[in-house]
Amino acid sequence: MIRLENINKTFHGSGGTVEAVRDVSLHIEAGEIFGIIGLSGAGKSTLARCINLLERPDSGRVVVDGTELTALPEKALRRQRLSLGMIFQHFNLMPSRTVYENIAYPLKKQKQTAGQIERRVTELLELVDLRDKRDAYPNQLSGGQKQRVAIARAIAGQPKVLLCDEATSALDPATTLSILDLLKRINRSLGITIVVITHEMAVVKEICDRVAVMEKGRVVESGRVVDLFSIPASPVTRSFVESTANTCRVFDLVRESAPIVAIEPGQVLVRLKYLGHSADEALISRVSRQYNIDCNILFGNIDIVSDTAIGTLVLVLSGEKNNIEAAIGYLSRNNVVIEVIDR
Amino acid sequence: MNILTTLFPNTMDKLPQFTESILQTLQMVALAGAVSFGIGLVFGVVLTVTRRGGLLAHPLFYSVLDKLINIFRSIPFVILLTALLPLTRAVVGTAIGTRGAIIPLIFGTVPFFSRQVEAALAELDPGLIEAAQSMGDGPWEIIFKVCLRESIPALARATTITTISLIGLTAMAGAIGGGGLGNFAIMWGHQRQQTDCTYAAMIVILALVFAVQAIGNWIIRKTTH
Structure with a gap:
């Protein structure tokens, strides 16, 4: 649906030049919810604006639904923008117009009759559950x-296509969830491809199918959200993933030598990460029995990402040194990512 | 009527002249105001859209208009009045009376109102322009449907301020024979020391200013949501 090829965008300001987007290529499939995540200044909003050419890239091609937008003259481009909806962090509604007039605004361009507009707006008000706010x-x-x-x-x-530029960043967590829910519903029922720009991993986790992680204008990693969550390759991705899970707290606790993570000689402190399918097996009790070791669970967390469970457990293993090593080997052979934190 | 004759003996003596002065002032404000409103609105919009980063950015054009407005704003109105005498004579045929005052009043008001409009439009949230662009609007649609339409309260405020300043200018235009309340106050109140004429003119002008301010506030209140 959307193909970005070697997009570059540099801003020349009074404070020097900023390479906002550097050589980014992405392919977003029809019907998916695609996330672009990055810290502020990573270039994600500029990249989003390059999709509907609110920001014209210095070089590179933007192809949406088979039409190369970067090759279109201004007038034709404006017509194409009607097939690319966009929402913003600060909503950007026209304050002098009612809810009805705001929603009718783009329809008036499409030469529809008053009756058609009325019907469409009513339908949309119903969809977003705001029938009673029509004239507010x-x-x-x-x-x-x-x-x-x-x-x-x-x-x-x-x-x-619907481009969402930090659409939930100005909202509280409960409202964020309800907006994400609405976006998901629109995606499923109307088949609109959605591009979500955000700095919150929780948003990506909640609705995205695939995600691209941006840092300093480049896409450093992209793929299915589940894969990025279970095995983040780059440090930025790892820090994003950890921002939504509390098990990374264990590293702080070890550093502070907190009593909860204190281990005795011979014991090993490990962190396990596993995907849904390995969670079905009774791995912990099996290694405990098979290798004659004790597994003490300090804490754990399960994330549901795109309908897949990603589990994280922090354990203290105690027993014979050889048995512990054998157990660790067994676990890693069974699709569990195991990390020794302290021994 | 008796109280008025006691308080404003000289004014009541020449009541027809006084009422004519009021009408002349109103006429000057209405005519010069209408023309200046139109020209100033266009200039204000042009300044806004041609500046660097504007919808129809044109730095050279912006710079020329910007300087021109600054020059006319810098000239004190009393000097402008006399400096424009030849132009006024050429355009309206006379340099005196209400008709003769219109041209200098326009030259005195347009630069001020243009800046006011520019400031009003600058208050607009740039996000609205971005949203309109994302919906496929071109520059002209954005100017009319977003910039002007969404700035109505700010433009009403600018118009109120400008009208009040224009009322002040019409009084000054009276000094060189423009007629109106300013002329009345100078001719009778100042030169013949019938001070009650000055106060009468002042009271009417105050009433005018209050009325304009009240109407302006009402429009702002009605258009702000």
């Missing part, structure tokens, strides 16, 4: 409601 003004709405109106406006013209 944006400033009378909460953040979550504003973003719902913005979503309705963005999809009013029946676009194929």
Whole structure:
């Protein structure tokens, strides 16, 4: 659906030049929810604006649904933008227009009759669950409601793609979840391809199928969210993954020599990570029996990412040194990522 | 009527002249105001869109208009009045009376209002322009449907301030024979020391200013949501 080829974008400002996007190539499939995650200044918002050419890349090609946008003249490009909806961190609703008028705004360009517009807006209000706010003004709405109106406006013209630029970053966690839920519903029921720009791993975890991680203008890693979560390759990805799980706290605790992670001579402190399928087997009790060792669970966490469980356990193993080594070997042969933290 | 004759004996003596002065002031404000509003709005929009990073960025054009406005804003109005005499004579045929005052009033008001419009449009959230662009709007649609439409309260405020300043200018135009309340106050109140004429003119001008401010506030309140 969206193909970005060797996109480069540099800004020349008074504070010097900023290479916002460097040689980025991505392919986003039709119907998927694709995440672009990165810290602020990583270039993710610029990259998103390169998709609908609000920001024209210095070089590279943008192809959306078979049309090369970078090759279009300005007027044709504007027509194409109707098939690329966009929502923003600060909603960007027109404050002098009611909810109804805001949603009708893009429809008026499509030469529809008043009746058609009325029907479409009513339908959209229903979809975003705001029927009673039809004649309210944006400033009378909460953040979550504003973003719902913005979503309705963005999809009013029946676009194929919806770009979400930090769409939940100004919202509280509960509202964020309800907006993500709405996006998921729109993706599933209307088949709209969604691109989510965010700095929150929780958002990616919640709705994305695939994700690209950006750092200093480059995509450092991309792939299925489950894969990135279970085996993050780059340090940025690892820090993003750990931001949503609390098991990384164990490293701090070890550093602080907290009593909860204190081990006796001969004991080994390990962290296990496993995917859903290995969680089905009774691995812990099996190694305990088979290798005659004790496994004491200090803490654990299970993340559900794209319907797959990713488990993390922090254990203290005690027993014969050889048996412990054999048990560690057995676990790693059974698709468990095992990390010795302290011994 | 009796109280008025006691308080404003000289004014009541020449009531027809006084009412005519009021009408002249209103006429100057309405005419010069309408023309300046139109030109100033265009200039303000042009300044906004042609500046660096604007919708239709054109640095050279911006720079020329910007300087021109600064020059006319720097000239004190009393000097502008006399400096424009030849132009006024050429355009409207006379340099005196209400008609003669219109051209200098426009030259005095347009630069001020252009800046006010520019400032009003600068308050607009750039996110709205971005949203409109993302919906496929071109520069003209954005100027009319977003920039101007969404800035109505700010433009109403700018118009109120400019109208009040224009009322002040019409009084000054009276000094060189423009007619109106300023002329009335100078001719009778100052030169013939019938001070009550000055106060009467002042009271009417104050009432005008209050009325303009009240209408402005009402429009701002009605258009702010």
